Amino acid sequence: MVLLTGANTHMTFGQERSLERPPIIPLRQLENYEFLKDSSKASLFFDPIKFIPLNRKKDTYISLGGEIKTFYESILNREDEGEGYLLTRFMIHADIHLGTKFRIFIQPASGFDFFKEAPASIVDRDELFLLNFFAVYKFLQNESNSLAFRLGRQELNYGRGRLITIREGPNIRHYWEGISLLFDSPKWKGDAFFTKYGTNKSGVFDNPIWDNEETFWGSYWQSKKTIFKNTKLNVYYLGFIDNVSQFFNATGKETRHSIGGRLYKTQSQWDYDIEITGQFGNIGDADILAIGFFGEVGYTLKPDATIKHRIGLKTDYFTGDRDAADNKANTFNPMYPRQGYYRGSGALYAANYWDIHPSFSINVANNFSFLVDWTWYWRVSSEDGIYIGGSGIPQLAPNESSKKYLGSQLDFEFSYRLNEYINTTINYAHFYSGGFVEENPTPTEISDFLNVSLLFRF
Secondary structure, X not given: OOOOOOOOOEEEOOEEEOOOOOOOOOOHHHOOOHHHHOHHHOOOXXXXXXXXXXXXXOOEEEEEEEEEEEEEEEEEEOOOXXXXXXXXXXXXXXXXXXXXXXXXXXXXXXXXXXXXXXXXXXXXXXXXXXXXXXXXXXXXXXXXXXXXXXXXXXXXXXXXXXXXXXXXXXXXXXXXXXXEEEEEOOOEEEEEEEEEEOOOOOOEOOOOOOOOOEEEEEEEEEEOOOXXXXXXXXXXXXXXXXXXXXXXXXXXXXXXXXXEEEEEXXXXXXXXXXXXXXXXXXXXXXXXXXXXEEEEEEEEEOXXXXXXXXXXXXXXXXXXXXXXOOOEEOOOOOOEOOOOOOOOOOOEOOOOEEEEEEEEEEEXXXXXXXXXEEEEEEOOOOOOOEEEOOOOEEEEOOOOOOOOEEEEEEEEEEEEEOOOOEEEEEEEEEEEEOHHHHHOOOOOOEEEEEEEEEEEEO
């Protein structure tokens, strides 16, 4: 999960300003190291490059950083055939502040795959490209409010990443190209944006600019203060066009509008996160009417203790097409979700299924964590099939099957934080096929998945 909020902070240039050290997070452009204007606060090894002043006022400066992530993955399909391969990602970035109003952020990235039998995909390999390259100009600021615009290649991530995320799991992350308007006040933080989705190719600086079938725009608002009983609110509108969209029961140009809201509480023993999204528009001649629901509740025993135990229960519901012949499209489209909902056939796309998902986790002093969860999946509509991957590829056709049970997945995850800069994670998952999957075997169906990763960020 990407950390996007902080206590008692004020946003500047799309960052969270604080007198304390920011956490090192996947979205590096949100980190702010202005507290190092006071050089006596430098205490970590990489602090000398996190704030390099270029003038006496120290309002013009450069902040440098980077990342190396390497992970081994092993997969086994239902016929006991599998492979193991290595993925590696390199990133560096420069955050250049030119006074108090203008900022440039540049982040080249490289992704490589090794020992993989199948041809490299766009989520595995891109030898060298610009993941982020944008400028921010702040044209309005007073003691409580600010307004800025951001222009260029940029990453977008909102809420829990259910609809818009950077795709941190795979080797190559999402990016968009366009303009964003960034508003911040003591009570609300809001963005409006108009973009084209980024296109990845596997070579060196060969990704085209503003050349994709997908156009994406919208506005996302987040309350910074609680609206009742430690609960915060997100509301949003998202517009999406795909010129070559394909579903089992509808094809053609897709124009989709999503309106949604999210209520969540993360403090105290009880936490919850509820989000609902309604969608309308059209795919070719078919009218869209779809709904997505995300719900999660958890209870932490002794939240102030060094060792924290949490019990969680989650359920999701994403509509599928109800009738292949009625010229209506009811399949939900999450557009740019985080992957990993389901690995039985790759990664289940959030469309035409519902699930129930209990979990148990242990966290020790924020340095070690263990998670076990078990998820059961069912189709919502027998008239629609199953979609996989980050772009919702139609995978298992309905084939007149009345069976809805897809199967269940058991997951184990161990994570250890060695220090401020190094983390390691081990994840193992096993998928137990249900009736519908058994009736529709596919060579890509994965029964076992192992991921061992080592992450170094500075």
